[in-house]
Amino acid sequence: MSEFELHLTINGVLHVIQAEPCLTLLDILRDKLNLTGTKEGCGVGDCGACVVLINGQAVNACLVLAAQAEGKQVITVEGLAQDGNLHPLQQAFAEKWAFQCGFCTPGMLMSCYALLLNNPDPTPEDIRDAITGNLCRCGTYQSVVEAVLSTVKVSRKASHD
Amino acid sequence: MTDFSVIGKPTLAKRSHEIVTGQAHFCPDIHLPGSLVGKLLYPKFPCARITRLDVRSARKLPGVVTILTAADIPGENSYLYTLPADQPLLISDMVRYQGDMLAAVAAETEETAQAALEAIKVEYEPLAGVYDVIEAMQSGARQVWPDRGNIFDHLIINHGEIDAGFKQADIIIENTYYTPLVEHAFLETEGAVAYLDENGAMVVYSSCQAPHRDRIQIARALGMPENKVRVITPHIGGAFGGKDEAHVQIHAALLAQASGRPVRLIRSREESILTHVKRHPVIIRYRSGLTRDGKLIAVHAEAIGDTGPYLNAGRDVMNFVAATLTGPYFVPNARLEAYTVFTNNPICGAMRGYGIPQASFACEAQMDALARAIGMDPLEIRMLNGLETGMQVPTGVTIREGRGMKVCLQEAAHLSGWKEHTSEIHHPAPHLRRGWGMASIWFSIGMGRNIPDHATATLEMTLDGSLILQTGAADMGQGAHTVLAQIAAEAIGVKFDSVKVIVPDTDLTFDAGPSVASRQTFISGNAVLKAAQPIHEALLQTASDLSGLPVEILQLREGMVLAEGELLSLTMSELAIKAMEQNRRLHADGFYAMEYPEQLPPGSYPYAPSVFTFGTQVAQVLVDIETGQVTLEKLVAVQDAGKVINPGGARGQVEGGVIMGLGYALMEELLVDQGTTQNSNFGTYLIPTAKDIPGLMVKIMEIPEPYAPFGAKGLGEPPLTPTAPAILNAVVDAIGIPLFRIPLTPERILTAIETHALMNLQNGS
Numbered sequence: 001m002s003e004f005e006l007h008l009t010i011n012g013v014l015h016v017i018q019a020e021p022c023l024t025l026l027d028i029l030r031d032k033l034n035l036t037g038t039k040e041g042c043g044v045g046d047c048g049a050c051v052v053l054i055n056g057q058a059v060n061a062c063l064v065l066a067a068q069a070e071g072k073q074v075i076t077v078e079g080l081a082q083d084g085n086l087h088p089l090q091q092a093f094a095e096k097w098a099f100q101c102g103f104c105t106p107g108m109l110m111s112c113y114a115l116l117l118n119n120p121d122p123t124p125e126d127i128r129d130a131i132t133g134n135l136c137r138c139g140t141y142q143s144v145v146e147a148v149l150s151t152v153k154v155s156r157k158a159s160h161d
Numbered sequence: 162m163t164d165f166s167v168i169g170k171p172t173l174a175k176r177s178h179e180i181v182t183g184q185a186h187f188c189p190d191i192h193l194p195g196s197l198v199g200k201l202l203y204p205k206f207p208c209a210r211i212t213r214l215d216v217r218s219a220r221k222l223p224g225v226v227t228i229l230t231a232a233d234i235p236g237e238n239s240y241l242y243t244l245p246a247d248q249p250l251l252i253s254d255m256v257r258y259q260g261d262m263l264a265a266v267a268a269e270t271e272e273t274a275q276a277a278l279e280a281i282k283v284e285y286e287p288l289a290g291v292y293d294v295i296e297a298m299q300s301g302a303r304q305v306w307p308d309r310g311n312i313f314d315h316l317i318i319n320h321g322e323i324d325a326g327f328k329q330a331d332i333i334i335e336n337t338y339y340t341p342l343v344e345h346a347f348l349e350t351e352g353a354v355a356y357l358d359e360n361g362a363m364v365v366y367s368s369c370q371a372p373h374r375d376r377i378q379i380a381r382a383l384g385m386p387e388n389k390v391r392v393i394t395p396h397i398g399g400a401f402g403g404k405d406e407a408h409v410q411i412h413a414a415l416l417a418q419a420s421g422r423p424v425r426l427i428r429s430r431e432e433s434i435l436t437h438v439k440r441h442p443v444i445i446r447y448r449s450g451l452t453r454d455g456k457l458i459a460v461h462a463e464a465i466g467d468t469g470p471y472l473n474a475g476r477d478v479m480n481f482v483a484a485t486l487t488g489p490y491f492v493p494n495a496r497l498e499a500y501t502v503f504t505n506n507p508i509c510g511a512m513r514g515y516g517i518p519q520a521s522f523a524c525e526a527q528m529d530a531l532a533r534a535i536g537m538d539p540l541e542i543r544m545l546n547g548l549e550t551g552m553q554v555p556t557g558v559t560i561r562e563g564r565g566m567k568v569c570l571q572e573a574a575h576l577s578g579w580k581e582h583t584s585e586i587h588h589p590a591p592h593l594r595r596g597w598g599m600a601s602i603w604f605s606i607g608m609g610r611n612i613p614d615h616a617t618a619t620l621e622m623t624l625d626g627s628l629i630l631q632t633g634a635a636d637m638g639q640g641a642h643t644v645l646a647q648i649a650a651e652a653i654g655v656k657f658d659s660v661k662v663i664v665p666d667t668d669l670t671f672d673a674g675p676s677v678a679s680r681q682t683f684i685s686g687n688a689v690l691k692a693a694q695p696i697h698e699a700l701l702q703t704a705s706d707l708s709g710l711p712v713e714i715l716q717l718r719e720g721m722v723l724a725e726g727e728l729l730s731l732t733m734s735e736l737a738i739k740a741m742e743q744n745r746r747l748h749a750d751g752f753y754a755m756e757y758p759e760q761l762p763p764g765s766y767p768y769a770p771s772v773f774t775f776g777t778q779v780a781q782v783l784v785d786i787e788t789g790q791v792t793l794e795k796l797v798a799v800q801d802a803g804k805v806i807n808p809g810g811a812r813g814q815v816e817g818g819v820i821m822g823l824g825y826a827l828m829e830e831l832l833v834d835q836g837t838t839q840n841s842n843f844g845t846y847l848i849p850t851a852k853d854i855p856g857l858m859v860k861i862m863e864i865p866e867p868y869a870p871f872g873a874k875g876l877g878e879p880p881l882t883p884t885a886p887a888i889l890n891a892v893v894d895a896i897g898i899p900l901f902r903i904p905l906t907p908e909r910i911l912t913a914i915e916t917h918a919l920m921n922l923q924n925g926s
Contacts, residue, residue: 036190037183039398041348042430046843049348077183090181094173097809100817101638102180103187103348103398128851135843137346137399138638139817141851 008069010035011079017066025069026050026061029076037077037106041135048134051107051114052076058114060133077106080113088154089113092147100138108134112148121152166719167651168871171808175642175662176396185396188352188368189427196354197226197267199416199426200274201409202281203435204256204263207836208290208505211254211283216264219280224273227420228281229265234415236384240407240473241377247306248471248508250382250411256285257305257470258505259837260436267416267424290505290836294444294467297504305470305503313468314476314501316483318766320555326459326494330450334534338447338523339902341830342467343440345512346848347637349398350433353410356423362389363418367410370400370635371675372665378407379414390414394665400637401821402511403437405677406473434841438473438510439831441466443482445523450494455537457546459494462486464520468501469508476501478509480768481516481605484556488524489566489603489775490546495555505836511677513821514878517604518885522903525600525886530899539890540574543601548775556769557761565775565801565864570601573799576858577779587895592787595794596895600886601777604879605770607680607755612768614680615754617671618688620649622696622740622747626720626733628655631663634673634685639877640810641681647806648686648870652693653700654717655733671750679875682806683772684753686870691751699745700736707731707739756868772866774874776800778819778883780855782891786914789907791892793823793855796884800859803866803874815859815880822884824849830904 006017010033017032029035029052041049043062050061053075054068080087089112092098099105108131115122115130122130127145136144179185204211216228231238231253239246252261264281268274291297291304297311305311327333354366363385367375372392380387397404413426428436443466450459464482468475483499532542547570548554550563574580582597589595608614619631630649636642646660663669673685697717704722705712708729716723722731740747757771781795798819805811828847832839840846865872885903892910893900898917902909 030190031192034192035183036186036192039187039349040189041350042843044430044842044844047348047430081182086178086181093181094177097174097813099174099177099180099638100640100813101348101399102176102185102396103638105180106183109181128854131851133850135346135348135848135850137348137401137821137848138813139820139849139854140813141820141854142816142857143813144851 006066007071008074009072010074011076019066021067023066024062025052025064025066028066029061035076035078039103039106041103048111049104049107051110051134053110053114056114056117058111077109080109088151089148092151096143096147096150098140098143098147100140104134104136108136108144112144121156122148124149165651167647167657169805169808172643172647172657174640174810175646187349187396187398188354188366191354191366191395193354193356193423196423196425197269197416197420198271198274199413199424200266200278201262201412202264202266202278203259204261204285206256206285206287207259209256209285209287211252211256212286213282213284214253214263215282219277222273222277222280224269225266225277226269226422227267227416228277229415229419230263233419234382236382241381245472248473258507260507265412265416267420292504292506292836294465294502294504297502298500305505311503312500313472313503314479316480316499318483318497318555321494323459323461323494323496327450329452330458331453332451332534333448334530335446335448336527336530336901338445338526340443340519340522341904342442342507342833343512343825343829344434344831344846345401345403346846347399347401347403350428350430351404351408351437352427353413354423354425355413355417357417357421362391363414364391364393365410365414366393366395368397368404369394369407369410370405370637370677372635372667373633373672374675375407375410376667379411382411383414383418391666391668394635397635397637401513402515402677404637405511405675406438408437430843431841434846435838438508440512441468441478441509441516441519443519445519447523447527449527449531451531451535455535455542455545457490457492460487460492461496462523463498465500465502467504467506467509469506470503471508473508474510478511478516482520484766484769485517485520486524487555488521488528489548489601491548491552492555497555506833507831507838513881515678518825518882521600521602521882522886525883526889526901529598529890529893539599540579543570548603557765558769558771559759560773561771562864562866563773565862566601566603568862568864569775569799569801570777572860572862573599573777573779573797576799576860577797579779592785594784594786594895595781596784596891596893597779597781598887598890598894599777599779600883600890601775602879602882603773603775604882606678606683606772606774606875607770608678609768609770610757614674614684615752616673616685616688617750617752618645618673618685618692619671619750620653620689620692620696620748622653622700622737624734624737624741626655626737627659627661628653629661629663630689631670632673632685633665633670634681635665635676637676639676639814640807641676641685643810644682644806645685645689648689649693652690653697654719656719659720679877679879682873682875683869684755686873687753688751690870691753692749693751695746695749699740699747703736703740703743703745704731772874774801774803774879776879776883778887780887780891782888782895784892784895784910786896789910791827791905791910793827793888795856797858798880799862800876800880801862801864802876803869804863804872805861806871806873811861811876812859814876815861816857818880819857819884820849820854822881823853823888826885826888826903826905828904828906
């Protein structure tokens with residue numbers, strides 16, 4: 001299959017990639033760019049392990065052709081920490097044990113990150129809705145909800161100070 | 162109470178930074194230069210004779226590097242898990258289930274590997290398989306194996322006088338219970354990456370629970386000495402028993418050996434669901450005899466497990482079913498039977514609980530049936546019959562620490578407000594029924610008598626006072642490495658953050674046995690304590706030399722040296738350097754094997770375990786009698802842990818277990834039609850999501866277990882076990898109709914309601 005040129009801004013860096021048109025965004029991230037933080041759990045959009053953001057919206061990267069992200073802003077789990085400092089969500093996930101095996105964690109983090117971009121003060125129900133598409137077989141959902149809430153409380157407190 | 166500095170204190174999980182930043186490498190994330198893609202060929206029929214298997218034209222495809230069939234395996238073509246070792250790595254003549262493998266391919270790309278699979282010519286003579294476990298047991302049934310019957314094993318555990326027991330019973334109740342075939346659904350599918358290193362040794366990254374067993378299996382299949390095989394576990398994306406037995410790591414190594422190049426073999430989700438071992442579907446006929454005042458006097462239970470065509474851990478799991486069937490109750494007369502039966506259905510083996518969830522489901526549903534029959538409260542009948550320390554159970558074992566049963570039961574009843582349920586909120590709307598149910602369990606820790614159950618751990622104190630822990634125990638997310646690091650830190654007297662964990666690598670770490678049977682905290686934990694002892698002594702002796710104070714008053718704690726609580730101006734590093742200069746030992750191995758001081762009478766069940774943990778859960782459900790939908794509203798889980806080593810990890814094990822148990826109760830069942838699985842992805846095999854979780858209250862009790870490290874006995878599997886029967890009992894309470902089968906799908910609930918209404922009509926009531 002003939003390749004074409006793709007322009008993706010991933011975690012703030014523009015990548016110009018030669019790619020076959022059939023490749024998904026997940027293929028590009030994992031196989032071409034070695035950004036393996038984004039996981040493949042099912043390949044058909046059922047599990048949410050591959051959630052990334054495209055222009056601020058959470059999507060399953062396995063269901064998106066790379067070409068559909070042409071010219072857009074993609075954020076992956078590797079883009080959360082800034083200058084070596086964990087994002088508050090990452091810090092909260094670690095502190096609240098919001099994972100066990102950690103395989104669903106990147107997708108889970110990205111769904112929560114997208115939620116907070118669109119809704120900075122979510123209720124527990126909002127958080128559960130946001131992660132409904134992220135399967136966690138270890139069953140850490142409650143800790144994920146608590147982790148997200150703890151970051152909201154911290155930022156709420158910070159904005160009051 | 163001992164004042165711990167690290168045990169029981171909150172810590173981050175080891176390697177949490179890698180996980181939250183996406184830097185954690187799981188098998189699929191390991192890309193070695195020049196890697197080939199490995200793929201496996203599966204059969205088109207679940208039961209067939211292979212009349213032709215021709216890989217010649219597939220081998221000629223450009224980009225195809227290696228294709229292996231059974232004839233190309235240099236060593237033993239067998240998984241070798243148990244004796245008899247009946248499962249070939251690659252089949253050549255007979256297909257016995259849908260997950261058999263005919264050929265292994267290594268090619269330059271995913272597409273080429275797929276093309277190679279399609280180019281392999283296979284001709285079959287399809288055979289009528291045997292897919293119904295009851296049919297399989299009949300004489301004249303089609304035999305899965307020509308040289309052995311479909312009933313591979315029939316275990317009987319006899320205790321007391323069963324006939325005399327039933328004669329003394331005032332009430333005898335018999336029911337038959339059914340549990341489903343269940344999928345592990347670990348989020349990371351089975352995978353391995355294998356390559357030959359510069360010395361010709363085979364290195365295999367394996368997503369597994371038993372790295373040292375993998376090493377044996379790989380060596381024998383490859384025809385290599387074991388010391389030339391190195392198995393390393395990267396991050397493991399869940400396992401739950403499904404990665405106990407080898408899956409694709411041997412095939413990956415065979416392909417790497419044959420091609421001379423690195424091979425990456427990762428199963429797709431569909432492949433994963435179609436192939437690896439499952440939780441046994443079990444049919445349990447359960448007959449109980451009760452005295453008028455509610456005392457259990459006899460139990461005869463018979464469990465039939467469909468184990469698929471290969472033995473794997475099938476018989477071992479069914480043994481655990483039998484040994485658990487009487488539940489956490491004193492039953493003076495019992496006959497417990499388990500059949501391990503071959504069919505052409507998916508292979509069954511280890512899954513979180515190892516037979517105990519099936520047995521507990523039947524036992525606990527039956528306890529409520531008994532309570533209803535004599536008009537006794539479910540709490541009361543459990544209190545009346547509950548096990549206590551010193552009581553003998555049907556395997557002949559005497560319970561050495563049994564307080565957990567009643568402590569957990571009472572606490573769960575208290576926290577759930579068991580006695581305050583009113584009939585008022587039983588019918589919140591005309592179409593809704595609310596109900597409450599409880600279930601109590603006992604759960605054995607470790608493999609049981611006469612089964613190897615040991616671990617080695619290694620500790621090294623460095624000269625800057627930091628500690629290195631080497632463990633062969635796989636951490637699949639259950640937190641073993643964090644817990645072992647805490648035990649090491651406490652035992653030596655350093656900070657948790659001063660402990661580095663070297664994760665399983667068979668060239669660097671010794672065998673800790675598989676991470677199964679909720680055993681690593683107990684077994685590897687004790688191994689860590691044994692390794693710590695000589696190092697701790699050397700450091701203390703050195704502190705005594707340097708301070709001039711007697712050893713007896715010195716203490717090492719979180720990197721500090723204390724004399725009767727007073728801080729001395731000595732650092733761990735100073736102690737370590739001085740100890741080294743004085744030729745004292747700063748590294749040690751600790752070996753621990755499960756202890757069975759109690760001698761059982763001759764003829765006893767040979768694999769009887771001796772360590773038990775207990776738990777009770779109470780469920781509150783809401784049933785929509787028009788749609789059949791069951792909602793788990795609240796669940797109280799009280800679990801004995803002996804001692805909590807890490808509060809975050811412990812809570813996670815209980816919550817995660819409950820959520821897996823709720824899937825077992827309400828939604829999970831692999832539908833297999835004539836040997837072929839119908840729901841092989843997460844769109845059709847549903848597991849609980851964030852929207853399914855109930856209001857969850859977890860309480861962990863700490864009743865120290867003799868012989869256990871700090872009294873901690875293991876927490877990985879038990880919390881899953883009471884959930885399904887507690888939910889079933891709650892649904893029965895809600896709708897007033899007895900139920901015997903999980904999962905409680907809307908269809909099953911509606912059918913039960915309609916059947917019940919029809920029967921009432923016929924009975925004129």
